[in-house]
Amino acid sequence: MRFLLLLAVFVGGSLVVQAQVKGTLRLAKLKYNGGGDWYANKTSLPNLISFCNQQLKMNLQTEEDVVEVGSPEIFSYAFVHMTGHGNVVFSDAEAANLRKYLMAGGFLHIDDNYGLDPFVRKEMKKVFPELDFVEIPFSHPVYHQKFDFPNGLPKVHEHDGKPAQGFGLIYEGKLVCFYSYECDLGNGWEDRTVHGDPEEVRQQALKMGANLVTFAFTAY
Numbered sequence: 001m002r003f004l005l006l007l008a009v010f011v012g013g014s015l016v017v018q019a020q021v022k023g024t025l026r027l028a029k030l031k032y033n034g035g036g037d038w039y040a041n042k043t044s045l046p047n048l049i050s051f052c053n054q055q056l057k058m059n060l061q062t063e064e065d066v067v068e069v070g071s072p073e074i075f076s077y078a079f080v081h082m083t084g085h086g087n088v089v090f091s092d093a094e095a096a097n098l099r100k101y102l103m104a105g106g107f108l109h110i111d112d113n114y115g116l117d118p119f120v121r122k123e124m125k126k127v128f129p130e131l132d133f134v135e136i137p138f139s140h141p142v143y144h145q146k147f148d149f150p151n152g153l154p155k156v157h158e159h160d161g162k163p164a165q166g167f168g169l170i171y172e173g174k175l176v177c178f179y180s181y182e183c184d185l186g187n188g189w190e191d192r193t194v195h196g197d198p199e200e201v202r203q204q205a206l207k208m209g210a211n212l213v214t215f216a217f218t219a220y
Helices: 003-010 013-022 044-054 073-075 091-101 116-127 184-190 199-218
Strands: 027-032 065-068 078-083 108-112 165-171 174-181
Touching: 003 116, 044 184, 044 199, 065 073, 073 091, 078 199, 091 108, 091 116, 091 165, 091 174, 108 199, 116 174, 174 199, 184 199
Parallel strands: 027 065, 027 078, 078 108, 108 174
Antiparallel strands: 165 174
16 A cells, blocks of 8 residues: 555655554644644544544554644655645745655645645645646545545535535646545545534545545555
């Protein structure tokens, strides 16, 4: 799997065996500078992890970790989730570290929690100056893992009333960063009491999130 290859390159074979035996596969939320609320949606990743463990029989740790953009610890995760509403700032060193992580097989999911768009686009240009976000076609495997989304992302919250769109950064033919825009996917993962979303909407959001996790752990 992609995750085990990542660990083999940056950590070492003995720790790969340890991860397999002890079930230490984990997801992480990205902590960034700039003042934006990177810590938003506190129940979203734990709920997504629980859904993946129940529906996909994955063996993920029940709580997410927090990892900083510039930390070498980022290489321990196949799936890193980024969210927030406001400003984002990557230093040159942080951008270089994130680039190395994504080039090596890591996967970043950015979820616009409303207001993130202009900031994250600018900062991701520091990471991949040569790449632009492109809309991911509905035929892409990320929409057709365990759960089928023939029309792309589900719409969770209205925001500006635009259709939900999935953008991505493609490096050497591989989707390394998926950006959910005008969707509020992470809000759909939260406890129902947080936003009062219908259960059908929450389930669609969780299923799409599970597709992202599956893609990150299995795509090469």
